[in-house]
Amino acid sequence: MTPSGGLTEELRARTDEDLAALFAVRPDLLVPLPPDVDTLAVRALSRWSISAALAGLDLWCGELAQALVALPAPTSYAAVGAALGAEPADVARGLDRLCALALAWGEPTALAVAPPLHGMLSASLARPSHPMPPPVGRRQIGAETADRAAGAAAAGVVRLLDELVESWGAAPPAVLKSGGLGLRDSRRTAAALDVPEETAVVLAEVAYAGGLVAASPGYDAVWLPTPTYDAWQTKPVGARWIALATAWLGMPRAPGRALTRDERGKTRTALSPELMESREPDQRRALLQVLAELPSGAAATPGDVVAIVQWQRPLTFDPQLAVDTLTSAELLGVTGRAAMTTAGRALLAGQEATAAAAVNPHLPALLDSVLLQADLTAVAPGPLAPTLASELRLLADVESTGGATVYRFSEASLRRAFDAGRSADDVLQLLHQRSRTPVPQALGYLIEDVGRRHGRIRVGSAQAVLRCDDEALLAEVLATRRAGALRLRRLAPTVLAAQAPVEAVVDALRAAGFAPAIESAEGTVVVERPPRRRTPAQTEQPGRQVWPPQPRPEQVQAAVRALRAGERAARHRPAEPGTHGPSVTTPMETLHLLRQAARDGRGVWIGYLNAAGVASTRIIEPAFVDGGYVTAFDHRRGERRTFAAHRITSAALVSEDEL
Numbered sequence: 001m002t003p004s005g006g007l008t009e010e011l012r013a014r015t016d017e018d019l020a021a022l023f024a025v026r027p028d029l030l031v032p033l034p035p036d037v038d039t040l041a042v043r044a045l046s047r048w049s050i051s052a053a054l055a056g057l058d059l060w061c062g063e064l065a066q067a068l069v070a071l072p073a074p075t076s077y078a079a080v081g082a083a084l085g086a087e088p089a090d091v092a093r094g095l096d097r098l099c100a101l102a103l104a105w106g107e108p109t110a111l112a113v114a115p116p117l118h119g120m121l122s123a124s125l126a127r128p129s130h131p132m133p134p135p136v137g138r139r140q141i142g143a144e145t146a147d148r149a150a151g152a153a154a155a156g157v158v159r160l161l162d163e164l165v166e167s168w169g170a171a172p173p174a175v176l177k178s179g180g181l182g183l184r185d186s187r188r189t190a191a192a193l194d195v196p197e198e199t200a201v202v203l204a205e206v207a208y209a210g211g212l213v214a215a216s217p218g219y220d221a222v223w224l225p226t227p228t229y230d231a232w233q234t235k236p237v238g239a240r241w242i243a244l245a246t247a248w249l250g251m252p253r254a255p256g257r258a259l260t261r262d263e264r265g266k267t268r269t270a271l272s273p274e275l276m277e278s279r280e281p282d283q284r285r286a287l288l289q290v291l292a293e294l295p296s297g298a299a300a301t302p303g304d305v306v307a308i309v310q311w312q313r314p315l316t317f318d319p320q321l322a323v324d325t326l327t328s329a330e331l332l333g334v335t336g337r338a339a340m341t342t343a344g345r346a347l348l349a350g351q352e353a354t355a356a357a358a359v360n361p362h363l364p365a366l367l368d369s370v371l372l373q374a375d376l377t378a379v380a381p382g383p384l385a386p387t388l389a390s391e392l393r394l395l396a397d398v399e400s401t402g403g404a405t406v407y408r409f410s411e412a413s414l415r416r417a418f419d420a421g422r423s424a425d426d427v428l429q430l431l432h433q434r435s436r437t438p439v440p441q442a443l444g445y446l447i448e449d450v451g452r453r454h455g456r457i458r459v460g461s462a463q464a465v466l467r468c469d470d471e472a473l474l475a476e477v478l479a480t481r482r483a484g485a486l487r488l489r490r491l492a493p494t495v496l497a498a499q500a501p502v503e504a505v506v507d508a509l510r511a512a513g514f515a516p517a518i519e520s521a522e523g524t525v526v527v528e529r530p531p532r533r534r535t536p537a538q539t540e541q542p543g544r545q546v547w548p549p550q551p552r553p554e555q556v557q558a559a560v561r562a563l564r565a566g567e568r569a570a571r572h573r574p575a576e577p578g579t580h581g582p583s584v585t586t587p588m589e590t591l592h593l594l595r596q597a598a599r600d601g602r603g604v605w606i607g608y609l610n611a612a613g614v615a616s617t618r619i620i621e622p623a624f625v626d627g628g629y630v631t632a633f634d635h636r637r638g639e640r641r642t643f644a645a646h647r648i649t650s651a652a653l654v655s656e657d658e659l
Contacts, residue, residue, distance in 0.1 A: 011037050029043055030555075037563065045115065054120065062315070064084075065117060073112055135304075141297060147343070151333065151362025157203070174221070175221040176269065180274075183267060186269065206251070209250075210246075225535070249347065253280060254280050254318075280321070287325055291340035298339060309322060395413060423451060454517060464501065466496035477514065483512060619636070621635070
């Protein structure tokens with residue numbers, strides 16, 4: 001019997017539920033989908049697949065696997081327990097786990113071990129001291145307290161992501177040649193958001209993982225918002241948070257490695273390929289699962305959580321990245337005050353609708369007003385409604401963030417609003433309506449003064465033409481030194497001509513302290529809107545794929561059905577003497593058999609060669625045969641498909657009780 005022979009029979013005897021459990025913990029066995037149990041067994045015993053399975057073993061199971069390698073085969077549960085001096089219940093629990101992973105198989109009295117383990121593990125019969133994970137010190141803070149703290153954090157991270165993407169849309173940072181975000185740009189982003197640089201890195205990574213930003217195409221690539229961001233902006237805060245938290249939970253990247261030095265002494269940057277870590281989503285979930293298994297409202301210290309997960313997966317665990325993960329979970333509002341929240345538990349279970357319903361009551365109410373102060377600032381003591389926040393970003397510059405956001409009005413910020421089509425009356429009316437305090441006199445004067453001066457000089461095209469009803473103001477423009485490079489000349493008492501493009505004239509006049517407005521060829525004022533640069537959304541962004549991909553439950557169930565169908569096909573495969581494959585029928589015989597099966601409602605085993613030349617076997621139920629094509633239900637894929645008759649290499653009827 002081949003080394004996989006015993007495992008083949010053991011796998012064939014497993015129930016569908018047992019096979020589904022195996023595929024869930026060893027997803028590499030599904031890629032590509034094995035056609036039958038023989039292939040599955042061979043793949044399960046490959047060194048690469050066993051290495052992946054060993055990486056998921058806890059400390060106790062790893063010690064038991066070393067004992068199995070040391071003992072002569074076949075061994076037994078009792079022999080392992082006696083050799084280690086361990087409790088029978090602990091031994092049975094660990095060995096059952098190894099059997100479920102197909103690293104060992106057989107009966108408790110006759111246990112075989114996967115042959116590759118002998119060359120991959122060191123044999124050891126030392127008495128183990130880690131049959132159970134370390135205890136967790138916990139403190140009760142209350143579920144309501146944790147949910148409230150997480151709700152405030154969720155609203156804050158949504159606001160910060162919004163500001164980050166908007167700032168990149170206005171002034172996109174360059175993509176490094178090696179990929180990633182430059183250190184100067186990450187520091188600039190942190191300063192603009194008023195957060196530590198480590199926090200800015202996490203936010204940038206989450207924006208990238210969520211598809212809100214991407215690298216633009218071309219040689220001089222920059223980081224830009226995507227159309228996904230525009231759709232994300234229109235959603236309620238709770239739905240926006242769900243999108244961010246889900247992206248963070250599944251992203252195979254380690255933001256905690258950013259700003260650290262690699263082996264060559266070079267600093268790793270955000271969004272770079274160096275931060276790829278395929279095991280990070282699994283470790284992230286493991287850390288959160290420890291908190292989720294505590295009673296509701298119970299908090300644990302990061303050290304205790306890290307110690308437990310380090311016991312669960314000693315071969316792949318990174319303690320430093322684990323601390324960064326727990327910090328990020330608190331930043332994003334997945335946890336609150338070191339306790340798993342109600343929304344976080346639902347998110348971890350894949351119940352996004354439940355998570356949104358849980359977080360919404362704890363989100364701070366959106367404010368529709370601000371507090372205007374005499375020092376030309378506006379204070380928002382909480383998150384603002386999207387419309388008001390957008391208007392304030394146009395009228396003023398963000399000076400500081402935190403529990404409250406401070407906006408500062410200036411000539412430049414107000415001119416930005418006037419360039420975008422607002423008038424002084426529009427601005428004053430908005431502030432009167434949306435301020436809980438009266439508009440300070442100094443702010444009112446500033447708005448009226450900038451508004452009065454804005455647009456008095458109009459620049460049109462003709463290389464450029466300046467028009468103004470105030471002859472004295474035009475004389476002042478002619479006399480200013482900064483306008484010398486424009487080579488201005490008077491065409492009429494109220495008209496000047498410039499030998500420079502419109503944009504250059506406008507920039508020079510603004511630098512000289514004037515407030516011109518751009519005029520179209522028809523004489524109307526051109527409204528300058530802030531640029532909205534976007535880059536196409538990337539369906540498969542580099543660094544966002546996990547290998548092997550974690551299958552969804554429905555995919556696992558479909559794989560089990562396909563495996564069973566392959567087994568049935570193998571039993572009905574027509575053999576030909578001296579060959580290892582099916583006998584090839586003639587095209588006429590194949591068509592006749594398929595038509596008969598369609599008429600009688602029978603299943604047919606077929607050998608099929610696709611357009612790429614890849615051969616496969618499957619069971620189909622033909623519906624009709626016409627024009628050289630067969631329309632049938634494919635049991636392997638669980639769907640209705642069309643097959644080219646000339647690509648069917650062999651066929652055989654399947655008995656009805658086998659379907």
